[in-house]
Structures are given as structure tokens and as C-alpha cells.
Amino acid sequence: MNTSFSIAVIEDDDDIADIIVCSLAEAGFHVQRFANAAAFHETLTKYRPDLCLVDLGLPDENGLDLVRLLSNTHHIPNIIISGKRALTDKLIGLELGADDYIAKPFESAELIARVRTVLRRVGNDDRQTTPPQQSLARFQQWTIDFNSFRLIDEHDEEVNLNRSEVEILRVFLHRPLQLLSRSQILEYLQLDVDSNFDRSIDVRISRLRNKLREDKQNPKIIKTVYGEGYLFAATVSWITR
Known part of the structure; x- marks a missing residue:
């Protein structure tokens, strides 16, 4: 790997x-x-890293707010590094768009392996998984532009997606009407099945459903098959340009 x-x-x-x-x-x-976060923000106007490692306990800003900004606004891959080991902290971080979560203390080998995994996964983006002529797709009232992370409804209103939401949506759009288990989704996302648990997938899909304005009690697009996984129930059409 380069x-x-x-x-x-x-x-x-x-x-x-x-x-x-x-x-x-x-x-x-x-x-x-x-x-601190302020020093990073000041530099971000002229420095765009390929990946950020973010401590949650920063002195001047909640690290989760920084994760949200990186994921939703700047679309920069990021890994949380935190002394907090609680399940809720990890789930919140993943829900906000973090690409991974490493708890302190950690071994250097684990850190390097996680960094390389995220860089390899985000490098395998639209240019490889979605050919240039297939960067646009339609399903129900939605159009998704994978190149710009733009989700557009039938009224041309845009909904902002973070990288993790785009990645999961891409998995579904390439496999409509297929039942996907949580472990399969993790594999398609190139995440380590051993270190990323099923609950993280549930959280990310829940967030994506909210963006798609799904009925929480009766979702029509991403259906839950209890005990099995998820099924993308909408017809997908790819737009060649």
C-alpha cells in the first residue's frame, strides 16, 4: 500500500x-x-489530510463535534481515538460518521493496521466500486450523486450524507432486493468483522433511514428481516452520463 x-x-x-x-x-x-481543535481548524483552510485521528477529550471542543464536521461537511475520513470504552461512545461516534474507533491503550501495530484498513477502504471509492458512467442512481423519489455525496428528492431538495451513509447506501443500491446479513454488509464495507459489531451497522442504517425520511415503524425502502438482516426493497435505475 502506498x-x-x-x-x-x-x-x-x-x-x-x-x-x-x-x-x-x-x-x-x-x-x-x-x-487542540482550534489549531486544526485554523490549518484546515489550506491543509486537507487524507485521514484524521481524533481524540474525544479535546480541551477546547467536544471531539464528537469535530467528527461530525469532518464526516458531514468536509468528507474527510476519520478514526476516533479515546480512553472511553463504553459501547454508547463508540456507537455515537460511528453514527456521526467516524470510520473506526480505537480505545486507549492500544498497540502501535493495531493503530497502523486500522489506519491502513480505513485508507484502503476509502480509497476503494466511487472510482472503483461505481464506474464514472454510473455515479448517479435513482430509487423511488430519490437521486444519489456518489461523486458529490448529494442525495436529492423529487423537489430538488438536497439531503447531506456523510461518508459512512454513502458507503452503506452504495452497498444496497448495487444489491437491490437481496437479503444482506450484518456480517455481509461489514464485509462489503471492508470492515473487520471481528472488531466491528453488528450494532454499529444497525446504528448507521437507522441514521440512513432518517435521511430517507422512512417511517420508523414501517420502513418501505430499507426493510428489516428480523433475525436475518436487511433488504433494499426499492427498484434502482442507474443514470449514464
Whole structure:
């Protein structure tokens, strides 16, 4: 894998930051460390990293707010690094669009492996999984533009999707009317089935359903098949351009 990627580390703890920066640099990545969110925001106008590692306990901003901004506005892949091990913290982070979650303490080898996995997955984006002539798709009243992350309804109103929502929607659109288990979805998303649990898929799909304005009690597009998984029930048409 080409490791000439730029990685931003937003971590206020100097000791932990040193470990992360040294580990990534030794693995061949270009690394820039920020001790707080303000310093990162100031640089973001002229510096766009390929991946961000975000500590939740930043001194000047809730790390989850930064994750939301990176995922929903800037569409920059990000991994949460946090001392919080509670299931709810991980689920909230994934729901907001984080690509992975690493709990402290961690081994350097695990960190590098997770970073490479996310970079490999986000690098395998529309250019490979959706050919250029098939970057637009329609289903029911919706049109999705995978190149711009734009979901548009029949009134030309746009709904903003984050990267994780786009990735899951892409999985469904390429497999309409197919029953997909949670483990299959994880595999299609190129996530580690052992370290990413089924509940994270449920959370992401729930968020996607909200964006699609689904009835929570009786969803028509993404149906739950209890005990089995999910089925995308809409007809999909790809638009060649």
C-alpha cells in the first residue's frame, strides 16, 4: 500500500501524541499533530489530510463535534481515538460518521493496521466500486450523486450524507432486493468483522433511514428481516452520463 498519505492527529496528551506520531511516521505516513481543535481548524483552510485521528477529550471542543464536521461537511475520513470504552461512545461516534474507533491503550501495530484498513477502504471509492458512467442512481423519489455525496428528492431538495451513509447506501443500491446479513454488509464495507459489531451497522442504517425520511415503524425502502438482516426493497435505475 502506498503510504504517502497525510494524517492529522488531533490529540492534546503529549505522551500519547508522541506515540501516535512516531508510529505513523515509522510506517511511512506524513503526520501533522494538533494539540487542540482550534489549531486544526485554523490549518484546515489550506491543509486537507487524507485521514484524521481524533481524540474525544479535546480541551477546547467536544471531539464528537469535530467528527461530525469532518464526516458531514468536509468528507474527510476519520478514526476516533479515546480512553472511553463504553459501547454508547463508540456507537455515537460511528453514527456521526467516524470510520473506526480505537480505545486507549492500544498497540502501535493495531493503530497502523486500522489506519491502513480505513485508507484502503476509502480509497476503494466511487472510482472503483461505481464506474464514472454510473455515479448517479435513482430509487423511488430519490437521486444519489456518489461523486458529490448529494442525495436529492423529487423537489430538488438536497439531503447531506456523510461518508459512512454513502458507503452503506452504495452497498444496497448495487444489491437491490437481496437479503444482506450484518456480517455481509461489514464485509462489503471492508470492515473487520471481528472488531466491528453488528450494532454499529444497525446504528448507521437507522441514521440512513432518517435521511430517507422512512417511517420508523414501517420502513418501505430499507426493510428489516428480523433475525436475518436487511433488504433494499426499492427498484434502482442507474443514470449514464
